[in-house]
Amino acid sequence: MLTILRQIAVTGIKTEAMPAPADENIVVARLQEEVLRTLGRALTIRQVDAGSCNGCELEIHALANPYYNIEGAGIRFVASPRHADMLLVTGPVSKHMAIALRRTYDATPDPKLVVAVGDCGCMGGIFGESYASLGRVANVIPVDVAIPGCPPTPTALLQGILAAITAHTPPKAEPESSSRTE
Amino acid sequence: MNLSGLGLVGAQLPGAIPAQRVPVSSGQLLAACRLGWEQGSRLVALWISDDRDRARGFCLHIALHDQEGVTLLEYTIPDASSAYPDISTIFPAANRMQRAAFDLVGVASESDDQRPWLWLASWPIDKFPLQRDFVASPKWEPGEETYAFVKVEGDGVHEIPVGPVHAGIIEPGHFRFQVVGEKVLRLEERLGYVHKGIEKRFESLRIGEAHRLAGRVSGDSTVAYAWAYAQAVEAIADAAVPPRAAWLRALALERERIANHLGDLGYLGNDGGFAFGLAQFSRLKEDVLRLNLAAFGHRMMMDYVVPGGVASSLAAAYAAQIREQCPALEREIRILRDIYDEHAGLQDRFRTCGRAPPDLAQQLGLTGLCGRASGQEFDLRCDFPLPPYDVIAPRKMTQTDGDVAARVTVRFDELLESLRLCSALIDGLSDGEVNAPVPEPPPYRLGLGFIEGWRGPVFIALETGPDGTIRRCHPHDPSWSNWPVLEHAVIGNIVPDFPLINKSFNLTYSGHDL
Numbered sequence: 001m002l003t004i005l006r007q008i009a010v011t012g013i014k015t016e017a018m019p020a021p022a023d024e025n026i027v028v029a030r031l032q033e034e035v036l037r038t039l040g041r042a043l044t045i046r047q048v049d050a051g052s053c054n055g056c057e058l059e060i061h062a063l064a065n066p067y068y069n070i071e072g073a074g075i076r077f078v079a080s081p082r083h084a085d086m087l088l089v090t091g092p093v094s095k096h097m098a099i100a101l102r103r104t105y106d107a108t109p110d111p112k113l114v115v116a117v118g119d120c121g122c123m124g125g126i127f128g129e130s131y132a133s134l135g136r137v138a139n140v141i142p143v144d145v146a147i148p149g150c151p152p153t154p155t156a157l158l159q160g161i162l163a164a165i166t167a168h169t170p171p172k173a174e175p176e177s178s179s180r181t182e
Numbered sequence: 183m184n185l186s187g188l189g190l191v192g193a194q195l196p197g198a199i200p201a202q203r204v205p206v207s208s209g210q211l212l213a214a215c216r217l218g219w220e221q222g223s224r225l226v227a228l229w230i231s232d233d234r235d236r237a238r239g240f241c242l243h244i245a246l247h248d249q250e251g252v253t254l255l256e257y258t259i260p261d262a263s264s265a266y267p268d269i270s271t272i273f274p275a276a277n278r279m280q281r282a283a284f285d286l287v288g289v290a291s292e293s294d295d296q297r298p299w300l301w302l303a304s305w306p307i308d309k310f311p312l313q314r315d316f317v318a319s320p321k322w323e324p325g326e327e328t329y330a331f332v333k334v335e336g337d338g339v340h341e342i343p344v345g346p347v348h349a350g351i352i353e354p355g356h357f358r359f360q361v362v363g364e365k366v367l368r369l370e371e372r373l374g375y376v377h378k379g380i381e382k383r384f385e386s387l388r389i390g391e392a393h394r395l396a397g398r399v400s401g402d403s404t405v406a407y408a409w410a411y412a413q414a415v416e417a418i419a420d421a422a423v424p425p426r427a428a429w430l431r432a433l434a435l436e437r438e439r440i441a442n443h444l445g446d447l448g449y450l451g452n453d454g455g456f457a458f459g460l461a462q463f464s465r466l467k468e469d470v471l472r473l474n475l476a477a478f479g480h481r482m483m484m485d486y487v488v489p490g491g492v493a494s495s496l497a498a499a500y501a502a503q504i505r506e507q508c509p510a511l512e513r514e515i516r517i518l519r520d521i522y523d524e525h526a527g528l529q530d531r532f533r534t535c536g537r538a539p540p541d542l543a544q545q546l547g548l549t550g551l552c553g554r555a556s557g558q559e560f561d562l563r564c565d566f567p568l569p570p571y572d573v574i575a576p577r578k579m580t581q582t583d584g585d586v587a588a589r590v591t592v593r594f595d596e597l598l599e600s601l602r603l604c605s606a607l608i609d610g611l612s613d614g615e616v617n618a619p620v621p622e623p624p625p626y627r628l629g630l631g632f633i634e635g636w637r638g639p640v641f642i643a644l645e646t647g648p649d650g651t652i653r654r655c656h657p658h659d660p661s662w663s664n665w666p667v668l669e670h671a672v673i674g675n676i677v678p679d680f681p682l683i684n685k686s687f688n689l690t691y692s693g694h695d696l
């Protein structure tokens with residue numbers, strides 16, 4: 001126990017102590033403000049891998065590390081689309097995943113945001129469209145924001161998520177937002 | 183592998199890895215496989231290519247390997263209606279490979295199990311994407327299939343279907359558990375959801391550019407795949423790689439291993455109920471990725487390995503930073519390792535959980551990191567040490583318990599060993615070119631790549647076409663051999679331990695579904 005505490009103390013709070021590229025911390029802070037202002041509470045994200053090479057997933061995972069500390073900004077990844085405000089979708093959509101992706105989209109309560117991640121999610125990437133791939137996410141479900149990159153860096157991901165919640169003015173925000181808080 | 187007992191002689195294949203190709207007739211195919219099995223060979227890959235345009239029917243390729251190298255058995259199948267002998271009676275892992283080969287090429291084995299494997303009703307069942315006359319139609323809509331899962335019956339037995347969309351940030355796949363109470367009686371996997379036509383896509387790329395696609399077969403192993411692909415190209419083109427480039431490739435490969443092992447150790451702690459571990463290890467992993475970005479131009483080092491060498495040299499300042507990072511990481515990892523080792527709760531979750539005992543591992547062909555945790559002492563870096571591994575001499579890390587704890591131990595041991603290797607690589611790094619021009623490979627040649635990625639041996643078979651085109655490329659992940667073993671390792675465990683066991687295997691979906 002003592003070693004654990006010592007390690008925690010020695011490590012310190014990396015989210016601040018980190019000599020990071022300047023914009024990284026700013027992005028997190030702005031994101032937190034926007035989450036609070038726009039949503040008035042935590043943003044919940046359901047990640048869907050619709051056919052990626054798993055590279056994008058690794059960078060999405062990195063958002064949870066102490067440097068980016070996405071939970072600290074009020075953003076949580078949830079296990080069910082029914083609990084989600086946003087779908088974060090990677091990959092060229094494989095044909096085999098198309099139905100599951102549409103169902104996930106339908107199960108997400110309105111108003112919902114969809115962010116397409118990576119060169120593949122934005123435009124099909126190196127895999128393109130084929131007998132097995134439907135290409136970009138927007139070919140299958142409506143997309144609000146696309147984050148290019150192969151894979152996008154965690155900072156780019158944060159910026160894209162931020163863009164989605166600032167730019168988005170939900171069509172019928174008032175009546176429908178209540179159904180999301182059940 | 184010595185096939186002289188069957189009167190068979192192989193022709194040596196060019197390239198860095200010792201490899202022979204052996205044509206076999208129908209009577210010799212099973213005999214050769216059985217002889218291989220008796221000599222301790224392991225199944226690496228099985229795939230079929232359509233050679234009807236060259237009046238050769240279809241060709242079944244079976245790659246085996248042992249301590250002497252790779253043996254590629256080649257069996258000609260005259261037409262799509264003739265089945266070939268079922269190899270899974272000797273190498274169980276062949277079952278899914280044979281089914282996948284049918285889904286893509288349309289030639290079946292004689293096995294009783296003819297269920298589709300990569301086909302999930304998104305294209306007509308009688309159309310085969312890797313047949314040369316295949317034409318896709320935009321009218322084909324995604325569909326749904328009914329898969330014949332094996333059902334367990336009895337008092338109190340129920341079924342839990344999971345996926346393809348999982349609760350966490352992981353790749354999609356379907357798991358069907360048959361349980362009684364909390365205890366798993368049977369797990370059956372249904373994969374193929376991320377099949378995105380990679381093998382077909384290879385055929386539309388040029389030899390000189392397809393390393394980018396190879397590096398995206400499974401993003402977490404991008405260096406291993408790109409290197410294996412480059413190795414195959416260089417074998418066919420008879421191209422040499424400058425020494426500095428070979429050393430930088432190894433540096434990238436070891437840093438890929440370090441990053442993935444760090445990530446896994448964090449998640450294994452987390453899945454064992456110890457979030458502290460995730461915070462600590464994910465921090466260390468981020469340190470590695472950030473230095474990768476500075477030193478190699480990409481956090482995951484995608485597109486760093488190219489045919490002929492590497493994409494860029496390593497600036498002296500970054501070499502120094504990488505060298506400094508090694509002891510710094512080692513210090514922290516040793517502290518964390520002690521914490522993991524002494525944490526009673528964690529050890530309680532890890533020990534005896536998800537066991538794949540050595541005899542089972544041997545029988546089913548468990549490979550790579552998981553194999554080494556179950557007493558399967560194979561590591562290409564040690565067994566066929568290509569430069570620079572012949573100089574830096576990696577140590578093989580093995581365990582015999584075959585449980586989650588053993589897979590954690592192997593990760594810790596390999597992590598520390600990779601840090602030692604990275605230091606040695608920087609210390610011994612020579613000056614010079616990092617890229618040499620690769621002449622255009624002649625057509626209709628076969629080249630192999632075989633690289634020990636962090637997960638296990640990554641295999642690529644490349645066949646060239648005329649004018650710098652790719653005729654066929656089959657990338658093969660060690661996960662093909664390991665997914666079926668996961669089904670066994672879970673039996674008798676409780677359902678809530680599945681995420682932990684699954685994580686300890688950490689197999690790729692994308693690299694398997696292709």
Ligand code: SF4
Pocket residue numbers: 051052053054055056090091092117118119120121125126149150151152398401
């Ligand atoms: S964008 Fe790049 S990293 Fe992401 S899924 Fe596509 S190939 Fe992989």
